[in-house]
Amino acid sequence: MSHRVYVYNVSEPSQAQDNDTMMVEWGYEVPLLLQPLFIEGGSIAGNNYNNHTEPDNSGLYYDAQAGIENVKRFYDFLERQEGLIGNKEAFSEARNQLFSYLEKRTLPYFHIDAWDVFNMDDIPHDEQAETLRANIAHNNEIMTKAMDNDDISLLNYSELMDVNPGFRSFAELLNYEDYQYGWGHIWQPYEEQPDVEIFEEAGLLGLKDAEGNVLLAPQFDAFYDFASEDLAVVARDGKYGYVHKSGRIVIPLEWEDAYDFEYGSACAIVKRNGRYGLINLEGQTIVPIHYEELELLDYQGFHTAKKDGKWGVLDESGSVTIDFEHEEAFKCGDGFYHTAVKGRKNRKIFNEYWKYVGEFPLAAVERIDEGLILVKPHKGASHSTLYKKDGTVGASGFDKLNRQTHFPNLLVLRKGKKYAAYGKQQESLLLPYEYDELIDLQVYTEAGQGNQVLAKKDGKLGVFHGDADQPAWLFPLDDYENIFWLHQDAYALKRNGLWSIALSPEKRWSDFEFDLVVKKALVEGFAYAFKGHDVYLVSEYGLSRADKTLVLEEACDRYYSYYFDAEVRKRLLDYAKGEQSDGDSIDQYTPVETLYNLGMEAYEAGDYEKAILYDTHAAKKGYAPSMNNLAHMYYSLEGFEDADKAFYWYELGAAAGNHHAMNGLGCCYRHGIGTEPDADQAMYWMGKAAEHGHALAHNNLGATYYDGELVPQDLDKALWHYEQGEVLGSPVFEWLGYLHDSKGNYEKALHYYQQDYEAGSDFSAYNLGIFYSNGYGTAKNIDAAITYFHAALERDYPHAHIELARIYQNEAQYVDELLAKHHLEEAEKAGLDIPEELTQS
Known part of the structure; x- marks a missing residue:
């Protein structure tokens, strides 16, 4: 559970009133964008609501109207700052909503209740309240100075106190989408529109839908609100059952008493013959009806039950979790369970896994993490102790848990003047009590908040990574300053x-x-x-x-x-503003983009040695486009081919996320360049590139499915990939035509052959001749066929000689023995096999 800060608009300090309004419920800190509300007053008194732990009961109170006027001034100031607001329309909407909301807050005080956060530390609440008051005053001083000078640069985020460490500037916080320019901090009660109505007629209760149609005629003496599973408890003549919002009586009225099906639980408590048990949604008994008392503990489905005068715990299946040997009912704390100890003030404490921890005062017990319990100093114990998930001691004898760090895995413990680091996952000390300081470096990466801690010991510094899986020193202690x-x-x-x-x-x-x-x-x-x-x-x-x-x-x-x-x-x-340095100087500090551009210029100029040199410099710095360029040159550039280097750089480029390199790596695996052929790896890497919209990768996959060498031939898949390549702007007209041709889609094939012919293809010129000579996908046209066959010959495709000979032998209006003989002789000279039917004339 996150620790919260609450803000209320109230009538009187330390006296809750019915017209008090909760305005904010926020995690860990008072939202910075609302701190201008707390500009005047700043007195400390008891909380209106979290006031049950005297003397730890201290809240802050500010003059409401002065705060509202200051917030308006602050937002007007923000709106004037050029370039500050990322989405002016959203800012304007949020400002208007916030102003409208604040104008309705007519009670005289704003009350900050940080009891939940204060309770994380052993420092008395009144001292923490004074610190919070000072921090808010400090922040308002900075914001007021910026407003007075109309200069947003004076609002330096690093100078603000007790603000969210996830941001590195005020502008970043202001424009954070989830904060909605401050409006997102305002608590809005959820109001559900009723879809049914419980109504009364002649002293009996029934049910109507939202349109007023009667779902259940009035027949019940009691009709309770609908709860989980859209079920409500009803009663008639002293018997209880359940009805559904649809108007069905789903569990008959046969119980002496019945309780709601609670959220997250598929069971409900019922009573018969003075005893209690559990039923499921169908009304079947899942825990026998023989317990003297039965109470739901939490939404995990645990129940505390009384049997033969003793209390224990059941799960929702009826299995006994804690034996029936306790004097009082169990209760649910904040992440733990407890019951009374006969004759003593201490309570028996169990963690959330029902592992027994020990007997302690309730105020000394705190859940720190999943299954991890902290027992703070109390009467009979001057030090703190951490208990593990199994209920045994994980760390003991320390003075304090550092509340200023928020590592996912690490806890910082202090014993005397020395600090240690405890791993929550490891459930043990990862660093002993030897360090002068252990400071949260506030590392935030793509994986989330990190476990990196700055360690100080005997004048030396180091960085320890308290990773949940592999804790290790990133920088061992050394003489760093x-x-x-x-x-x-x-x-x-x-x-x-x-x-x-x-x-x-x-x-x-x-x-x-x-x-x-x-x-x-x-x-x-x-x-x-x-x-x-x-x-x-x-x-x-x-x-x-x-x-x-x-x-x-x-x-x-x-x-x-x-x-x-x-x-x-x-x-x-x-x-x-200084003089520009010599741009021709290439060294370790030349930007990778510059190296890449120089490499491209050298490549286009035909200076491949320089291209390789520039791209090598950039690739070694991790620049993926240069890795791909290097690999491409080593893969295909005559005189520079190097299969091993091509594979090496394609592999690195693919790992760095370059789609071109992914396709190149797939080709290496397909053809065995720098590695053994591997069908799975080839299809994987070409597929990855294709998923990212790489047209050439689709065409390579089409070729792979067509040739059937690495994978079984699949013309449908081959055609689909070639079509994707066309959609992405890199059509291979020849293969699109050929695959449609092989599937009998002659009109489409003709279209693609024509496109390929216009691009200069000899093969498609020949195929167009075939199509026109046979009437495939178009009307038969011998003149057109002759034209295309001659174009194929001009483009050095000798097979057209055979088709021209066939025309001059067999087409009635075009028979010409001399031309037929000429083309057959040319086909023989080209080494082609002459069809037998053309030699028998």
């Missing part, structure tokens, strides 16, 4: 006053050579590295000289420049 995460697997590390960019100690993109490294917006890279007057772009391809146009845009643009302080912006502008 600073480390921070950049993007994906890249980190910036500082030593002796200089910075390096690295993926690991062995995989470095640079030495310790930069005097500054800063993150940037995720546009063409993710960081800038500075060396004197020079600026380098850090991207997935390593480091390259930063493009001055891009640098100027980011340094001046209101949105992008939020990442940089004044000094960094000045250095960026000085670089961008």
